[in-house]
Amino acid sequence: MTVFRVIGVAWWLQLKMRSRSAFDGLLGILYPLFFSTVVFMMFTHGGAQGPALLSAAVGASVMGVWSSTSTTASAALQQERRQGTLELLVAAPTPLPVVILPVTLSMATIGAYSLVVTLLWGRFVFGVDLAVQRPVQFVVAAVVTVVSIGVLGFLLAVSSVRYRTAWALGTALEMPVWLICGFLVPLDLLPAWTRPISWLLAPTWGIDAIRAAAEGRDTLPSLAACLGLAVAYGVIGSLLAVRLVDAARRHATLALT
């Protein structure tokens, strides 16, 4: 079985399981809507119109992708441990990173539902004009952003394998990432020391590429940065997964940490 087939089959399986989970599926779509509703009301009362309101709508929609990924990705391996399947995954001949990546990609895909729902919510409830200048590039940028967030979730899942209550870490990271990646707030408004952190986060470039497509600007530089960072997360996550699992096997702490 090729790596891509494993990723594809596992992604689809995980997506079906999560779609039937009230927490991952239903809440993953509804919860970001509460925040996007507040955001829409704040920006419409602030007089935002046209491109400014569209920009806020795009930011609010990507917030949902990160929300769907952050909490569940950080808890993904703990969930496997609780179900007693972590040892089976580690023992399988398929490399662990290839098994974990589709788990977090499925979460990001649930987030993609949320992205679409939030844009439609903005259009039909708040009258946001979804006048996208480059629709094809908009869709490409959205897909790349969703994938990059999925891979960032993979890195988070691997990094928090030793943290028994990692879901709390994921929850705590939800809003800082919304803020630092400039989903709603222009990076210029944030303190200068946050800028390098923003640049190292793929969603910063993803949201910039989506906005560029909406406004008719060139998406390529931001898209390339987003993809490059996603690949880097994937490589770092894979190396980390091998190292952490080796350590857990050596110390017999795979199920106990």
Added chain:
Amino acid sequence: MSSFRLFLLGGLTSYRALFSWLSPWILIPTFIVGPIAQILFFAYAGRAAGVGDDAFYVIGNAVQNAAIPCIFAMGITVGDERRQGTLGLLLVSPARRIPLFLGRALPVVVNGLAVALVALGAGSVLLDVPIHASSLLSLTGVVAVSAFACTGLGLANAALSLRVREVAVLSNLVVGVLLVFAGVNVPLSDLPGWMAAVAQWLPLTHGIAAAREVAAGAGLASVRDDVLAEAALGTLYVLVGLILLAWFERESRRRATLDVA
């Protein structure tokens, strides 16, 4: 066991035994980092949108964060009895239900108050929002009443957890409704009429309004109506919660669905 002992010691023991978020690994990210991040996010979003000032968002979000322990802890301390297989044992005991469940609410009110005050302090320091020392005591009182009202809603939410398996989903939805309706980040005057009308019947709405006035220097007397309304709503939700608990307990015994809802 006397009712008072059941209320005080039973409630504290249940809270410590069942509310698993008290571990520092959950407590710090959930009750400290998350609320501060929420304040910063909405304050900066307000700057980007050109609405409100930092004080508006610091007070609104700090008080709203009292809802997190109040809603989730109440849901967990009742709902987790079933997950751990002790719900049947609890309900078969002759313990009086009112002190039994109200006792679980008391530590939760204190928890909600502490979360809101920490968020308020951190938010005001980070965003340079001055809060006069003279208003601190009044502000604490207003936040305590808000935490009580939220705990009342949490008790009703906990009662539903006897029938709804996904307590975490239900609690998240309740917190989301409060975020949108209670005037946390959007003034009630800017909400559509029907939303403002609904908000009058939710905890936090009156508490946040009172807290904003007190933080701006008003005395407790001038926000008396809002504080009384918040306290009355809290009492109403406590009564609704207790009635729902009694009803769901009876129904689950009759239908033999206590452990399978």
